[in-house]
Amino acid sequence: MTYKDLDSITDPLEAIRSLFAEMSSVKEDLSATKSKISNLNRNNTKLIVENKKLQAKVDSLTTENERLKAEIEELGGPRVEKNSSNSSIPPTKQSIKQQILQHTTSLREPSEKKPGGQDGHEGHSLDKCSTPEHTKEHKVKVCPHCGCIIPEDSEQTCFKTVQVIDITGPLQPCSTTEHKYYTTVCPHCHKSVKATSVTGNCKKVMYGPVLQTMVVYLYTVQSIPYNRIAEIMRDIYMVEKFSEGTVRNILEKNKSKATPVYDSILSFIEKSSAAGMDETGTYINNKLCWFWCLQCPKYCYVFADESRGIQALENHNIIPHLEDLILYTDRHSTYFKLKVRGHQVCLVHLLRNLQYLCDLNKEQHWASDVQKLLREAIHQHNLRPPGEIDVGGFKKRMHTLLEQDLSSFERKDGNDFQAMQNGLINCEEYIFTFLEHPEVPHHNNSSEATIRILKVKTKVSGGFRTNEGADEFAAFHSIAETAKRNGISKFKALFKLVADMAPGEDFIEKLIAEND
Numbered sequence: 001m002t003y004k005d006l007d008s009i010t011d012p013l014e015a016i017r018s019l020f021a022e023m024s025s026v027k028e029d030l031s032a033t034k035s036k037i038s039n040l041n042r043n044n045t046k047l048i049v050e051n052k053k054l055q056a057k058v059d060s061l062t063t064e065n066e067r068l069k070a071e072i073e074e075l076g077g078p079r080v081e082k083n084s085s086n087s088s089i090p091p092t093k094q095s096i097k098q099q100i101l102q103h104t105t106s107l108r109e110p111s112e113k114k115p116g117g118q119d120g121h122e123g124h125s126l127d128k129c130s131t132p133e134h135t136k137e138h139k140v141k142v143c144p145h146c147g148c149i150i151p152e153d154s155e156q157t158c159f160k161t162v163q164v165i166d167i168t169g170p171l172q173p174c175s176t177t178e179h180k181y182y183t184t185v186c187p188h189c190h191k192s193v194k195a196t197s198v199t200g201n202c203k204k205v206m207y208g209p210v211l212q213t214m215v216v217y218l219y220t221v222q223s224i225p226y227n228r229i230a231e232i233m234r235d236i237y238m239v240e241k242f243s244e245g246t247v248r249n250i251l252e253k254n255k256s257k258a259t260p261v262y263d264s265i266l267s268f269i270e271k272s273s274a275a276g277m278d279e280t281g282t283y284i285n286n287k288l289c290w291f292w293c294l295q296c297p298k299y300c301y302v303f304a305d306e307s308r309g310i311q312a313l314e315n316h317n318i319i320p321h322l323e324d325l326i327l328y329t330d331r332h333s334t335y336f337k338l339k340v341r342g343h344q345v346c347l348v349h350l351l352r353n354l355q356y357l358c359d360l361n362k363e364q365h366w367a368s369d370v371q372k373l374l375r376e377a378i379h380q381h382n383l384r385p386p387g388e389i390d391v392g393g394f395k396k397r398m399h400t401l402l403e404q405d406l407s408s409f410e411r412k413d414g415n416d417f418q419a420m421q422n423g424l425i426n427c428e429e430y431i432f433t434f435l436e437h438p439e440v441p442h443h444n445n446s447s448e449a450t451i452r453i454l455k456v457k458t459k460v461s462g463g464f465r466t467n468e469g470a471d472e473f474a475a476f477h478s479i480a481e482t483a484k485r486n487g488i489s490k491f492k493a494l495f496k497l498v499a500d501m502a503p504g505e506d507f508i509e510k511l512i513a514e515n516d
């Protein structure tokens with residue numbers, strides 16, 4: 001009902017009743033609104049107080065900030081971490097991480113291109129020289145079809161010449177040898193026969209084995225980067241126009257040739273009864289990767305992988321070669337997931353870890369007692385033949401030490417002793433393996449030494465630019481290191497490899513036999 005039109009009121013009493021009802025509802029609304037407003041007022045007051053406090057805090061912080069800025073200014077300006085790019089700190093004094101960052105961070109925009117000449121670019125092919133120092137004639141002596149001996153005076157025609165350029169010595173010009181290949185018709189079976197090639201499928205000019213070996217050797221054994229190898233070739237051995245791209249080509253070509261030799265090493269290691277393993281981090285294309293090593297006294301196999309876990313061993317098909325081996329390693333968990341004949345944990349590592357505990361808490365004897373026990377076992381091993389050592393006694397004494405409660409030795413909030421004890425409990429059965437197997441060493445020093453070269457490589461050139469580069473390094477390093485373990489110089493082994501037109505799986509055996 002509306003009362004705008006007073007004339008419409010017919011029943012005044014009813015109208016008053018209705019007005020009263022409306023008034024009381026408005027009163028209720030009003031009191032609710034009033035209470036809301038007073039609530040809001042209270043809140044507002046609170047916020048104003050808070051805001052004032054905050055304003056005061058901002059003021060005080062601003063003042064403090066200005067004071068600190070002035071102080072920094074007084075102390076010689078803002079601090080930036082110093083490195084060789086912004087101070088006189090030499091690059092070698094920086095952390096390896098910083099060194100790599102700097103090695104691999106360039107002001108130049110990164111390019112997707114591989115080093116050296118690009119695909120499709122003709123490059124400068126080597127030119128034939130008109131006056132080669134040496135000439136070597138390759139005539140047909142025996143017919144490969146019927147076995148008949150070709151008479152020396154039979155007419156033969158030269159069908160191909162290949163020149164081989166090789167280094168001769170420091171500051172000595174390169175020498176060129178021209179190989180002349182002949183063909184003739186067999187007087188017996190009348191088939192056309194050709195002399196065997198000693199220059200592969202090269203059609204014109206190639207670099208000789210000494211030069212190629214030098215490149216492989218400098219890259220692998222001395223860890224020298226591509227550009228500096230090229231410089232050595234130009235400056236010391238007077239090889240004209242020798243580029244990074246040529247270094248890359250030589251490595252690539254020889255790596256594919258070396259693959260059967262590299263692969264064959266695994267089958268030699270497989271047959272020895274024990275082998276050491278270790279892994280070390282390096283950078284491939286700025287990514288942290290791992291170089292793994294599997295080695296025994298006479299053979300060594302290294303490979304690179306992105307994984308530090310079992311995946312790496314699967315990727316390189318290593319696992320089937322390990323089944324009959326006792327592995328000596330550090331305590332990296334991957335090794336203990338493998339199905340092998342047995343394990344030996346590296347006692348040198350354990351002794352070092354225990355030494356930390358000795359230094360940490362000089363009041364306790366537990367750590368030094370474990371050290372004493374390990375040292376005694378090593379001493380006995382050096383002194384007596386394996387059958388005469390009381391291995392059970394050693395194991396029992398170790399077990400007693402591993403049952404001891406070490407909680408009172410811990411630092412406040414520390415668990416170093418507990419962690420070490422748990423670690424030892426986990427490998428308890430692999431501590432004294434070497435006492436029962438004379439072929440197993442009590443340490444893993446040789447594996448560590450084998451991959452230490454990667455630390456040099458990382459320092460010198462910040463790691464590898466490509467996976468191919470890392471794989472080449474791994475293959476050549478494995479072959480060179482295996483040669484060294486058999487008393488053969490690394491350079492000589494690499495030379496034999498490069499000079500061999502098609503080295504096969506028996507390459508290593510032949511190399512060792514030749515040297516005996």
Ligand SMILES: [Zn+2]
Binds near residue numbers: 143188189
């Ligand atoms: Zn014939």
